[in-house]
Amino acid sequence: MALLELKNVYKIYGDLHALDDVSLKIDVGEWVAIMGPSGSGKSTVMNIIGCMDKPTRGEVLLDGVDIANESSRGLTDIRRDKIGLIFQQFHLINYLTALENVMVAQYYHSMPDEKEALEALERVGLADRAKHLPSQLSGGEQQRVCVARALINHPELILADEPTGNLDESNEKIVLDLFRQLHDEGTTLIVVTHDAEVGAAAERVITLEYGKVTSEDGDTSFGKVARRDVV
């Protein structure tokens, strides 16, 4: 069953086609990596899937709802209720502790629950760092707090933007292990990355180039779309 479906999606900025007739389908429980070189449209896809932007044309069905027709408030509701976001730069609130950062996501979603937030931190191996401020945590630890925050509301979809981009090898492994656990539990994961190793960990790799899907089969080599094909 498809959780997310993009049908003939375009995103056009003036003369630039950031997304050019993109169609793809992601099933519930799938772990998909979206890869591509810089300027391929990865961020644009991420923004649209993450309900932070709307396509110029086309349909984006998330759990059966076309987000292209949603108002700004509707997109906020979908983001809050269905999506967990993980960022390359972690984006923790610097004056809140690790625990409070996790609870912020609960606060906007429903009801803050300290015990549950602590369990989420425990799950990412940071229960003992709950009272630490982000500045007192290493990059890997911050990213794990970010993961805990993303999964605290049990979202249908976890969307990660270059989640290991700022991590060393050992922390990258920890984060990928966490993704594996989430995947095993049936969580749908979409990871935008240009890291082949992160891509290889996914079940399926969708490759974008110049705003077009060039591969959906795990072929991570780029260069299938000639520059002249781009409008």
Place this chain on the structure above:
Amino acid sequence: MKRSTMYFRMITASIARRRSRMLVALLAVTVGATILAGLVMVYYDMPRQMGEQFLAYGANMILVPNGDSEGMTEDEVQEAIGAIGGVESDISYCYESATINDAPIIITGCDLDKTYATSPYWQIEGALPSKPGEILVGLEQAQFFSLHVGDTVSIAYLPPDATAATAGVNLNGAVEGKVFQGFTVSGILDTGGSEENYFFMSDKDMEALIGRSLTYDVTELRINADADELQADVEKIEANVPGVSPQLVKRITESQTTVLSKLSALVLLVTVITLALIMITVATTMTAVVTERRREIGLRKALGASDGSIMFEFMGEGLLIGFIGGLLGSFLGFGFAYLVSTNVFNSTITFLPALIPVTIIVALAVTALACILPVRNATKVDPALVLKGE
């Protein structure tokens, strides 16, 4: 945990853990609230303070006998005082003509301690009369009669009913029937004014000399009231005490009204400028805060915060600063008012408990107003910017 608990946890953490930036706003609100509360306290207390100051300039109302009446009795004076309120001091004077070695003088009977207490410009060489038979002599008269402290002088008083026909005239042409009494000069009075032409004695000595109860020629009243209230008091006395004619000392009442209105205008001006300065500082700080925290706002929106939530949180921070600043300012304002009062007016000031909530409400209102624009700007932040690595 309740959402409200988490809300307060977030806004207090934002202020407590980001001290440097928020301290600027807090300082601005506190200083503003201090000046505001202090000025209001001084302003509120100013009529009393000014009243005390103007007390030094003398009475602002005098009572004189009405029409043909020879003088006012003590009862009439008290009746007039009872008809109005706010009389801070009353001194009645009885003037009589007398002679020293046949040279005419004017003797004044009054409560000398009271007169001295309300006449700070009186300079006395020696002391006030403290015993029966002592007299205070005006400087002019002391020089004229070559009187010094400790000298004795014989004062002759001719009762109004003693005439040349009844009492006879002696060889020197002096009227017989005079009452002579010796007095000791306890002090010489130097005022630079008309008082230097009089001899002052206590009410009791005066009664003993003239041989009857005193009736007063003038009663000086110092009333703590503005010009309109004084005018109303005049009408009350005129209506209730026919033997007494009240008159305003316009030089004093009008000066007081003028000074008060000018000071009030000054206080109002400073208050308005202070409020404007608080608004500018808080608005500038909040704008800087919003700019600095664009990424955080984007993140919150990405996590599902509505525009209303973002406004509520930033406004909450602003209002918390307003509340703390207002609370601190209301107490510091008392200190400020106390300093102004002791240094400028030379008197203490009364703390107004009602000023605490008033200062807090004003600080909250000004802070809220200053936050509106920056907070609205905060809602315009695009959540997608957190993905762009900005």
